[in-house]
Amino acid sequence: MPLKLTPAQFQEASTLLVEVLQFAAPTDTLLSAHFRRNPKLGSHDRGQIADCVYGVLRRLLALRWLAPEATPRQLLLLWLARFQGISLRELEPLAREKDRAKLAETKARSLDGAPLSVQAELPDWVVEALAATQDESALLALGRALMLPAPLDLRVNIHKANRDTALAKLAEAGIAAQPTPWSPWGIRIAHAFDLSRHPLFKDGFIEVQDEGSQLLALLTGARRGEMVADLCAGAGGKTLALGAAMASSGRLYAFDINEKRLSRLSPRLKRSGLSNVTAQVINNENDTRLKRLAGKLDRVLIDAPCSGLGTLRRNPDLKFRQSPDTVASLTQTQASLIRAGARLLKPGGRLVYATCSLLPAENQAIVEGFLAEHAEFRRVPANEVLAAARVELDTGEYLQMNPAVHGTDGFFAAILEKQSNP
DSSP states (O other): OOOOOOHHHHHHHHHHHHHHTTOSSOHHHHHHHHHHHOTTSOHHHHHHHHHHHHHHHHTHHHHHHHOTTOOHHHHHHHHHHHTSOOOHHHHTTTSOHHHHHHHHHHHHOOSTTSOHHHHHTOOHHHHHHHTTTSOHHHHHHHHHHHHSOOOEEEEEOTTTOOHHHHHHHHHHTTOOEEEOSSOTTEEEESSOOOGGGSHHHHTTSEEEOOHHHHHHHHHHTOOTTOEEEETTOTTSHHHHHHHHHTTTOSEEEEEESOHHHHHTHHHHHHHHTOOSEEEEEOSSTTOHHHHTTTTTEEEEEEEOOOOOGGGTTTOTTHHHHOOHHHHHHHHHHHHHHHHHHHHTEEEEEEEEEEESOOOGGGTHHHHHHHHHHOTTEEEEOHHHHHHHTTOOOOOOSSEEEOHHHHSSOOEEEEEEEEOSOO
16 A cells, blocks of 8 residues: 655755755664654654655665666655655645656656666666576566565474464464474564564563564574574564573573663563573684683574675665675675584584575685694584485475565575584
């Protein structure tokens, strides 16, 4: 359904776009700050404004190709006319007289002659990086999938409930939901709703987590009584999935260098009912807290800091805030993290290296570089591990979730095992 904006909502969105399009900070951070400064904006207003901002970001390359000199306000008008199907007559209350002739001209212009990067809404450097592994049609399909808003995926906390029970409770509340195709813990919601007020969420029976992210925890294979570490825990979504799989037994460490981010795990952990999690802030991958655990752990999950290009459905600004230089810096961190995680494992232990990136430089290249230097590790085929868990998903030796194929965020994961006798 096309957006119906009031002049006030249009003005708020235009003002925000001036700041957002500088790409000096994450868009969600800028939106949150703007809404805090303007508390009189209701939830409907905030939703309309956010939809406009993210809509422009998702089609920014096409908009700028159609109208290279357009201001943020004009880009928003063109997005509404071109990609939201709003007629020029309906836009008259929002468009200044000098904008209308230009808007009519650019709305009718074809994108057929646009470069692949424009049609796929991916910067040239990203297209070049992906072209080594994907043909033009696959790249275009990927780009189009990344333009779409992401669905709302939930993970059932199997320490407290099962998926059938959660689905039944959601149905009772009139919320349309269905099982996710691959994760045995996942539920997909058709339409967003205020999850924070639902008893299933407040009582810790469900958490928000993309299905691809859930599969990372599944690949880790954490079991009852084991010693496990989530080395880049962030706000703890995968930590909670691991803890539930361990039936709240054994010991599970949630490590991160960002104290503010890790602090968000605390209320989630309380809701979850898990008692086997220890959250610790570390200075870096060589922290003494990690050195004490060297050679002692059964499982290590590394969801490494990355470009985040697999999450463009949620964070379309990332493709403009990343660059080949930032990726080059990230790969150094990733290589260091995989070595640090490997040092924690006992013989026979499993390491899962993962990113939400689509770039081979952050994925296969990191793993293959590590294996070339560490003969004591072998790669375990992800498709075999998934088959053993009765998950009918085969992306080969590596887990490679493609938004165009699988309907999840883009994820990569490799499973590495430390051999007892290399």
